[in-house]
Amino acid sequence: MSERLVVIGGDATGMAAASQARRLKGPDELEIIAFERGRHTSYSACGIPYWVGGDVAGPEDLVARTPEEHRARDIDLRTGTEVTELDVEGRRVRARELESGGEYWTSYDKLVIATGAAPLRPDLPGIDAPGVHGVQTLDDGERLLATLTRARGKRAVVVGAGYIGVEMAEALIRRGYDVTVVNHAPQPMTTLDADMGALVDEAMRGMGITMVNGTAVTALGTGPDGHVNAVRTDEAEYPADVVVLGLGVRPQTDLARAAGLPLGPSGGLLTDLAMRVRGHEEIYAGGDCVEVLDLLAGRTRHIALGTHANKHGQVIGSNIGGGYATFPGVVGTAVSKVCELEIGRTGLRERDAAAAGYQCVSVTIESTSRAGYYPDAAPMTVKMIAERVTGRLLGTQIVGREGAGKRVDIAAVALTAGMTVEQMTALDLGYAPPFSPVWDPVLVAARKAVKAVRAAG
Template sequence: MTTKLVVIGGDAGGMSAASQARKLLKDDLDAVVFERGHFTSYSACGIPYWIGGAVTDRDALIARTPAEHRANGIDVRLRHEVVGIDLDRREVVARSLSSPGGEIRESFDQLVYATGAVPVTPPWARERGAGVFGVQTLDDGAAIHAWLDSADFEVRRAVVIGGGYIGVEMAEAMVQRGLQVTLLEKSPQPMRATVDPDMGALVHEAIEKQGIDVRTDAHVDGLDLRDGRVRGVVTPAGTLAADIVVLGIGVRPNTALAERAGLPLGPTGGLVTDLRMRVCGDDGPIDGVWAAGDCVQTIHRISKRAVHVPLGTHANKQGRVAGINIGGGYATFPGVIGTAVTKVCELEVARTGLTSAEAEAAGYAFVTASVESTSRAGYYPGAAPMTIKLIAEKRTGLLLGAQIVGRSEAAKRIDSLAVAVWNRMTVEEMTALDLGYAPPFAPVWDPVLIAARKATDAVHAAG
C-alpha cells in the first residue's frame, strides 16, 4: 500500500525527511513537497559568505536542486505556499505564488511540518522600503546581492541592526564588499546571547579593529524612507545614513500556520515533538504529523529546559529522524547543547553548553575559568592567540559550557569541548584527555587541557 507524504517546507528539515522516507519506502511512498521559495536544500548559513564574496557561485550553496529531488521520486512544487492544514480531512490547502488561480488541496497519510523560522520584525521595520532586508532564505540573499549590485545608484553605507550571529556575519560581508558599516546592538556587547560579557568584549574589540562602527546599548526608533527606498536609520542619538539596512535581530519559529491548525506550541513558540519528532499534544503524539527544523523546540541536555536553537545541523538531523520513522524504522533526536561557531573577519567565536547566565537560570552553582594560549606552538609560524572559558558545576566539576574567542584554528576546538559536555565529563576528567599534538597544530599543552586544569583548580578551591 502506498503512503502519501506531504511536506511543508523544502529546505534542510523537510527535504531530509522526504529523502530518508523515500530511501526506505521507495515506490511505496508518494511524496509531495511544497516550498514557497525558489530553492530547495540550500545552506542558509552560507548566505553572508556569498554576499561578501568568499563564495562566488550562488549555486554552490545548493546541496540538491528540485530537479535532483524529482529524479529521486519526490514531487517538489516551488513557489507554492501552504495556507491551511485540515487534520480532520487529512489534507493541506496550498496556493501558487507564481501563477495565481485558486487553491490546491492535497491529501496526506503523513505530514511533515518544516517551515523553518522567520525574522523578528519590530514595529518600526514593518513599513518596508527598498533596501531593507532580513537574511533568512536564499531568496533573501539573492535580493541583497541584487541590491548591492544595482546599477541605479551606488551603495556605500550599510547599517546592520543586531549583533548576534547573522548581524556580525553580515557586517563582515558588508566590509568585504567595501561598504562603510555601522553595527547597532541593544545589549552592552555584541553576541550577548552567545557568549559571556567578558568574551563579548573581545568580540567587540575585534569587530571595531575591522573598521566597523559598533554602537552598543543602541536603540532604533524607525527607518528614514524616502522616494521608495531606505535613506537612514533613526536612533535617539540621530539618524544614521544608510543605503542598505540589514535586520539581524533574531528569528522565531514559523508556526502561525500550525497554530491555526490547532497543533501544540511550546513556551518557545516552537512546535512540541517527542524524541521521534512526532508532534505531541497533551494526549500524546498526533497521528501522522511530524515536525523538524527551526519551527520546533527541543530540550537542552544540560539545562533540561525547552529551547529554540535554529541551526541547520539540528534541522538536518531532525528531518532524518522523522524520515526514518515515517519509513518504518526507528530513530530519535536526543536534544541539543547549543554548539555553534562563527567568524568576524579573522576572529573566530565558538560556544557549547550553557553560558554563565544560562547556567544561573537553570539553577546551577558554578565556577568559571579563563585561559589565554595559542593555536600552535608559540615558536611555530602562524601561532595565533585564543581565549578559552569553561563553566563547571561548583560541587561536581561537571562541565556545563565552554566558549572560545581567537584567531586561526581556534573555533573548531569547541568540538572536543562539545563532546565533553555531551558525555557529561568533569573538568578533572578532561585534564587527562589524549589530544593530538604537533607544533603546527597545538602547543604541547593544548589550550583545552590548560583550561580544564584551571577549571579543576577553581572547583577544588570552591570546596
C-alpha cells in the same frame, strides 16, 4: 495500497525527510508530495553571508539538491506553492499556487511540518523601504546583492549583532562598505557571556566596524525616492545606503498554531524523541520551526541551525520509512566568524547555569592556537564553566584567531558525555607545534577549572 506522505517546506528538514523516506520505501509503497513556496530547495541559508561577501561564487553553489533532482527520485515536489491551512482532523492540507492563485486540498497519511523560521522584522517607520534587507533565503541574498550593485554610496548599517549580524558585517566590509552595527544589547553575541562578548566587540572595532551597543533603532529614514538613507535611534542618526537586519528569527508556526498543535515557550512545535508532534502520531516536525531539548538546562529551546535541521530530517525520514531513529537533544554548540576572528560556544552561559539551578565556577585563560615559538601562533581566550560540587563541565566559550572556533567541539563532546573538568585534563588530544601548544588551550582551561572547583570546596 500505498501511503501518502505530505511535506510542508522544501529545505533541509523537509527534503532530508522526504529523501530518507524514499530510500527506505519505493513509490509503490509511499507516495511523497512536498510543497515549497520558494523556487529553491535543499540549500544552505548559512552560506548566504559568504556568497554576499564573495567567498562563494553564486547561489547554485549553496544548493545541495535542485527541485529537478528531487523529482527524479520520485518525489512530487511542487515549488511556488504555499500551504495555507492544516486540517488535523481531516488529515489534509490546503495549498495555494502563488502564480495562479489556485487553491486545492491534499490528503495525507503522514505529515512533515518543516516550515522553518521567519526573520524578526520590527514594526518601525521605514522598515519596508527599498534597500532594507533580511537574509533568510536565496531570494533574499539575490535582492541584497542587487541593492549592493546599484547603491550610490558605500555606507551600510547592520541592525543586530548576533550570528547573522556579525557575519553580514564581515561580508559588507569585504565588499568595501563602511559598516556600522547598531545593537540593542550591551555587547555583540549575546550567546556569549558579557566578558567574552566584549572581546568580540573590541575585535570588530579593530577591523574598522563602528559598533553602537545598548541602543534601540526607532526608525529608518528614507530619501525623496523612498529608498532607505538612514537608521535612527533616540541618540543619533546613521547614514545608510543599505540596511541589513540581523535581529534573529522566530519559529514559523502560524499554521501549526491555527491547527491547535502544541507549541513551546518560544513558539516552536513540541515533539518527542522520534520528532513526532506531541499527541499526534501521524504528524512529524523538525528544523527551525521546532523547539529542541537542552540536555544541560533540562528545558526546550528554539535553536535555528542547519546541523539540527538535517539531523531532524534524517530521523523523521527513517521513522516514516519503517526504520527507527531518535533525536535526543542538544548541548547548544555554535561557531561563527567575523573577518579573522573566530567565535565558538557550547553549553550554558553563567546566567543559564544559575537559571537552571546549578552552583558553578568559571575560569578564563589566555593561550595560543599553536606552539608559542611556531610562526603565526595566534591569541585565543577560553572561558570554561563547571559545576561547583561535582566539577561537571557546564559550558565553554572560545574567542580567538585561526584555530579557535572548531576547538569548541572538544568541549561539546565532553558535555555530551557528561565529563568533569578533571576528566577532560586527561583527554588524549592530537599535538604538533603547527596545531597546538603541548597543552591545548581547552585543556589549559580545564586544568584551571579543576583548581577552581577544589578551591570552592
